[in-house]
Amino acid sequence: MAKGRDVQTGALRTVRGARSFALTLAWVLGLCVVAPTGQAQPARSPPGVILEAPSGPALDHRGLRAQDLFRRYARDIEIDRRGEAVVRGEVLAVGASAEALRKARAAGFRVKRIDKLPEIDLELTVLGAPLGMPVDDAVDRMRALDPIGQYDVNPVYLESGVVVAEQAAGATAARTPARTASARARTSPTKIGMIDGGVDVRHRSLARSKIDQRSFVRGGVMVTPHGTAVASLLAGLQEPFRGAAPGATLYVADAFGESPTGGSAAILVRALAWLALCGAPVINISLVGPANTPLALAVQAMVRRGYVLVSPIGNDGPASRAYYPAAYPGVVAVAPVDRRKRRLVESSRSNHVDFTAPGADMAAAAPLGGFLSVRGSSFASPLVAGSLAKSMTVPDPAARARALDLLGRQAEDLGAPGIDPIFGRGLVAFNLRTEPVAVDTSGRR
Structure with a gap:
């Protein structure tokens, strides 16, 4: 398995140009970007920021981001009938028979990929629709x-929330080689899986952790602010910061x-199968999207085997639709609160x-060193x-x-009193919220 530990020097660039969109969104809404405390603001480029922007009840962040993806990547992305960004022309099939594939080819479809995933008892086929056929019509x-x-369909x-990472002009993205062994000793028997962006494994808060990374897209692992922040909240330690x-x-x-x-459904399904091979009993998925048949089946298979899947409810406001995978039965759905223990006003509606x-109002690790302020349900989920992972050693329904x-x-x-739809079973890990002013936000390692 890949063991990504060696990160090249250089600054980050945001995946899919999220920076320009997030800043535009912040300007339109009049939002305040959460900046690292005590860090100077250069005239040309402010310091890196992770922003999960507050939203009113009617604000649809996913819809805005879906439209932005479509505008910039129309060759790869289309918008389906639900208004969701989906992979252009791709139809996902679960357990398609040889006869079904014969009929598909005769109708102008092509078989792009077949993944046999015995770890989750699933065979996933990706079909390419006939040229020019809208994906909903193809389904x-x-x-x-x-x-x-x-x-x-194959939704993204x-x-x-929105992730922003600034960089010096002309800097290139920091990459993590897909197969680089860790030299640091593991000091905890706890194992956790995560599906996210890549992690800066050289961050000081992760010095005690062994981190195995595998890329599920071409080009290798890409370090991201979101993935690094989530990893630090799962396993980081750099006093006074603790995951x-x-x-x-x-x-x-x-x-x-x-x-x-x-981030497509097909990628998430393959990632779950790999994590099942790894045997990490708890898996954090700080992502949101629509319901999807192959993903639902993969989630069901993991839950039956005793894995604990944890996911945020989203940040599109109380009038939003329910988002997945958090809304699937058996997935542990997490809602965020602020320093006063109040549900964030932007947190989405959920089935549960x-x-x-x-x-x-808390800090998390930033790529290339230091910490940043973070906000949103993405960062409640890893806590x-x-x-949960501290009390589980292997996936098992009873242990779950x-x-x-x-x-x-x-x-x-x-x-x-008791379980309620706003706070669920209650508030956990509140003592792990680290005030941004308590940690180094200068970008130093």
Whole structure:
């Protein structure tokens, strides 16, 4: 397995040009960018910022970002009937028979890829639609050709908020070689999986962790601010900053790289199969998107085997739709709170909430050293995942139930007595919220 530890020097660039879009969005909404405390603001380029922008009840961040992806990558992305960004012309098929594929080819479809994934009892086929056929029509066509088959679009899942990373003019992206061994000893038996962007494995807060990274897109692992922040909240330690499970081994599935179609459902399914091979009993997925048949089946398979999947509910406001994978049965859905233990006003509606955790007014690791301020449900989720992982050693349904029960008994009951739709089983890991002013935000290692 890939063990990414060696990061080249140089600054970061944001995957899919998120910087320009996020800054435009902030300007339009009049938002305040959360900047590192105590760091000077150069005239040409402010310091790196992770921003999960507050949104009103009617603001649809995913919709805006989907449209932005489509405008910039129309050759790769199209918008489906739901208004979601999906991979252009791709139809996903689960367990398609040889006869179904014969009919598909006769109708002008081509088989782009077949993944046999015994770890999750799933065979995933990616079909290319006939040239010029809208993807929804292509799905309808395949369902008509094979009524008993399972077909769907290939939507793109996005980080649960907007990520911004500044860099010096002309700097190149920092890459993590896909197969570089760690020289640092692991000091914790805890194992955690994550599906996200790549992680800066040289950050001092992760010095005690062993990190195995694998890219699921072409070009190798790409370090991102979002992935690095999430990893530090899972396993980081650099006093006074502490993640939920300091020193844990992390298995990082980089679902994005530099590809405009990174984060697709097909990639997430393959990443889950790899993490099942790794055996990490708890997996954090700080991404949100629409319901999808292949992803739902992969999630069900993981839950049946006793894996704990943890995911945020999103940041599109209480009037938003429910987002996945958090809304799938069996997934631990996490909502964010601020320093006053109030649900963030921008947190999305969800079919269910299991736990709440800090998601604002706090620090997380930044690529190339130091810390940044973070906000949003993306950063509440790893605090819950890390807390659960400390009481699980292997994936097992009984161990899963015990871990959830234990964390529920440790949680602070907020809102209505008992389990409620706003705070779930209660607030956890509030003591792990590190004030940005308490850590170095200068960018030094």
